[in-house]
Amino acid sequence: MKFLRDTWLVYQRQLLLVWRTPARLVIGFVQPIAYLVLFAPLLKTALAPTGAQTYADAYRIYVPGLLVVLVLLSGFFSGFGLLGELRSGVIERSRVTPAHRTALILGRAFSEVTVLMGQAVVITVVALPFGMTVQFGWLLLAYVMLALMALMACALSYAMAMLIPSPAALGPLINSVSQPLSLLSGVLLPLTLAPGWLVTIAEWNPIYWTTNGTRALFTGNPGDSSVWVGMLVVVALAALTVTWATRMFARQVR
Amino acid sequence: MIEVKGLRKSFTLGKRRKTRSVEAVRGVDLSVAEGEIFGFLGPNGAGKTTTARILCTLLEPDDGEAVIAGADLRKDPGAVRTRVGYVPQGGTTTDEITAREELVLQARMYGIGKAEAVERTEKALAAFELTEFADRQCKTYSGGQRRRVDIAMGIIHEPKVLFLDEPTTGLDPQSRAHLWDEVRRLRDQGMTVFLTTHYLEEADALCDRIAIIDHGEIVALGTPSELKHGVAGDVVTVGLNGSGPRAAELFDGRDYVRKLELGDDGLRLYVDDGSTAMPQIMRVLDGGDIHFDTVEVHRPSLDDVFLTKTGRSLRDK
Helix, strand or coil: CHHHHHHHHHHHHHHHHHHHCHHHHHHHHHHHHHHHHHHHHHHHHHCHHHCCCCHHHHHHHHHHHHHHHHHHHHHHCHHHHHHHHHHHCHHHHHHCCCCCHHHHHHHHHHHHHHHHHHHHHHHHHHHHHHCCCCCHHHHHHHHHHHHHHHHHHHHHHHHHHHHCCCHHHHHHHHHHHHHHHHHCCCCCCCHHHCCHHHHHHHCCCHHHHHHHHHHHHHCCCCCCHHHHHHHHHHHHHHHHHHHHHHHHHHHHHC | CEEEEEEEEEEEECCHHHCEEEEEEEEEEEEECCCCEEEEECCCCCCHHHHHHHHCCCCCCCEEEEEECCEECCCCHHHHHHHEEEECCCCCCCCCCEHHHHHHHHHHHCCCCHHHHHHHHHHHHHHCCCHHHCCCEHHHCCHHHHHHHHHHHHCCCCCCEEEEECCCCCCCHHHHHHHHHHHHHHHHCCCEEEEEECCHHHHHHHCCEEEEEECCEEEEEECHHHHHHHCCCEEEEEEECCCHHHHHHHHCCCCCEEEEEEECCEEEEEECCHHHHHHHHHHHHHHCCCCEEEEEEECCCHHHHHHHHHCCCCCCC
8 A cells, every 4th residue: 555655656746747847758759750750651662562552551560660669768768867866866865765665666667658658649649640540459458568568668777777877888788778679679660571580580589579469459460479479578577677676776775 | 862883884886806895984983862963074085974874774884783763773774764854965856846846745755644744845835934936846946945945855754863964065155054043943943963064164053063074983072162172272373385394393392282283274283372382483483494474373173173183184175
């Protein structure tokens, strides 16, 4: 009970902070929407070999990938925010209270996830006029998968930030983790276009499964094996990274 | 109210093979009575903040015992947290949040219900003269106002002990004086205040008792006047240019000189009575053909206490 209450308090505060700094939100929207408008139209022809006939087909393949990139990359960079707060004394101030230790970090992570999901919804809505259609139930399930990915990325980033508490070193570390993960997941173009050896490597990448799962849900193939494999993988990874981050945090702060 | 015994803490610095261990706090013992302002005076890096952070449960000590407001630091850090308030160095307010929001949140983090939190916030805002701009974002506040929000947050749960880490660093003289009054007011209401500072004036004017800390060890402990009286009667400072070591040699072993120190500002002679020592000092200077600019007699300050205990001046830092 106390844990939930404390998490809620931290969550509320972080959301209030996001609300008061709209610049961050706007920047978060502009980039994905630019991709949506300026890049996705190229895809109709590029994706033709995968069976995409219309713009709607292209968007159904591209939008889920874009959402995966959004939650992963933004999530990965949330560690910088944590570093800033660790330095500014805001976290110090809550650490001297008897508030639940895990709540201090989970409340923050949940607020990041909320913001990212808000952005995901806006991007989906923007894609609709381009002719993209998606079934509501499967869309919700895709959002659950995306939210878990966001939580995982965010927790991983927090853990890395506490491991290497220097912004200068954290940037390259995050890049070196996020780049192979996204390249080998087929977020921009599905790896069905890739040569066999690339697919073999990608199959070891958990994000490959979650990306394919999200895409299958958008294209209306919920029975695809990537959906349940992706879901299992992302639940396990989120649990793992959240445990790691909360442990690191608790150890660092008592 | 605070009983500390044999507190120790060291940190590992550096990377991989070049690691070295730095002892930040080496065996600190102290005892702070209820309702006093206790000052921890020392240069930067002396271990003041580390000690304060250990006592607020933010750092685990390597060794030692502490009981704060009746709660054992090691066995029951949770109980310590409810009984102490801590205001870290440099402030904790967030630019985009208002003072009222910060205070309500901080109260609620202590498990206080919403209605009660709002009520306490109202009182704290009034007590710290913040009501007027309580609904403006913190980025619009002056340094002194922000500091008052910090302290109001530190006492929102009515702790028995308040820890203030360098509370007036970076404030202008007027805000500093204002803050001192606030701290005295809290003491007069029965709160015990433990503050760290590297300002001599602050320790002297504000604190009921002081511990002087250097390299992680307490080198002197007492009321400001006890400490100053512990230093020999008067201090004569001779402003020299260039011939310091030679002058120091001339005074070494004179029976009226208890102790001498050669510093950046000249030669300091600790004597029993400045008025009788002065003529003798002038004669020695003349006889030794030492060129000097000024001679000054003054009562010992806390800096002289620091200097006699550590051989360094706190002002140089």
